[in-house]
Amino acid sequence: MADSVKIVDGRNSFCPGPLMELIKGIRQEPVGTVFEVWSSDAGSAKDIPEWVRRAGHELISNTQDGDVFKIQVKKLK
Amino acid sequence: MVILGGGVGGTIVANQVARQMSDDLKKGTLGVTVITDSEQHVYQPMFLYLAFDQVVPSEAKKPERGLLHRYVKMVVGAADHVDQDQKTVVMTDGTSVPYDYLVIATGSRPAPEQVAGLPEGGHLFYTEEGALRLRQALHDFEGGRVVITVGVPHKCPVAPLEFTLMLKAWLEAKGLGQKTEIVYTYPIGRIHSLEPVAQWAAPVFDDQKIESHIFFNPEQVDPEHKTITSLEGETLDYDLLVAVPPHTGQDVIGRSKLGDAGQWVPTDRASLRMKGSDDIFVLGDATDLPISKAGSTAHFEADVVAANLVSLLNGGLGSVRYDGKVFCFIETGLTKATYITFDYLNPPKPSEPTEMIHMFKMAYNRLYWLTPAGLL
Structure with a gap:
């Protein structure tokens, strides 16, 4: 994993939850930042790509590592 | 011991430690200081009712001094930054408040x-x-x-x-x-x-x-x-x-270079210690934890931080862990309410709203002052 990837550890986060944590990160970090969201909620593998598409960012990968869903997103604007 | 922030979490820690360590405070072998930027303690949930003209501002405030244990010292002023090397909180007036243990309870601010x-x-x-x-x-x-x-x-x-x-x-x-x-x-x-x-x-x-x-x-x-x-x-x-x-974290976190880009302090989700530090605890909105920013979160975290500080001050290891507990009332109109409670492992199950829960919330709005006092 590249050093510049920012981990958003949303495991066991019911509220605000992994997507809201990603939105927080995207709001506060510069364009070009790559985030990797860790989530224990299967819904994240669907919700996060949907928001990324609507918000105009780039979905880099969407994988499952054991019980953890790992979704990489690049901030584009 | 210094607590930076006189909100619900910081005040609970101060009072719980003071109550359990009152002999040491009386002898002068332990000092507990709360640094707060306001003489008034504010119960922020009242602002929701204030908008609907159901309460007036004075019902949301009480003097912080009156809520603190008599042996807790209160410093009213603005903190400029935390100096981790010197283990002091440097105030904007140039004075310093030294600490052996620091609790960051600075909350957040609407942005x-x-x-x-x-x-x-x-x-x-x-x-x-x-x-x-x-x-x-x-x-x-x-x-x-x-x-x-x-x-x-x-x-x-x-x-x-x-x-x-x-x-x-x-x-x-x-x-x-x-x-x-x-x-x-x-x-x-x-x-x-x-x-x-x-x-x-x-x-x-x-x-x-x-x-x-x-x-x-x-x-x-x-x-x-x-x-x-x-x-x-x-x-x-x-x-x-x-x-x-x-919302954003407080500027004192940014000036101290303790936080991330949003001025939230990297915090271990179980020990509530600042990551990379053994002598700084963080609670409430100030943390970067992926949990609800709410008064109840600060309250339950404060119970853990206070227990660990008392343990450490008495030669223990301070190993009580926070389980992510949160509790929230939910007003569902003007006459009914429900509530949720959840933690890191267990999701909430909201129940049917009732008048009784609404009345309990109304009562808690008056009983709140027992919470920072460390009694409820």
């Missing part, structure tokens, strides 16, 4: 300025000033389209639902129900971050004819044309705009 045009075009109920301005706007309101928008991150995650449902009931009671359209927006793909709460609230919104727009993150407000545009590209018209604004 409506992060959404262009929002301070001029919208209302909020997260400050006394904002709630009073909204109270006047609601008093003068004669009907129209009310848009409720939600920034990220924000504290009190049930507040968007509570305000919306209370507004609906308040408008009906005022005879403006038929003249008003309520539009609720939310940043993610359902109407609340907690899935069980979203599932409960969706049919309630349908029944009450509250329109909802999901995946709506406020980006820009045009106060002149009364529109709000999301970063997802959707634009809505409004007559009255009410925001749960985005």
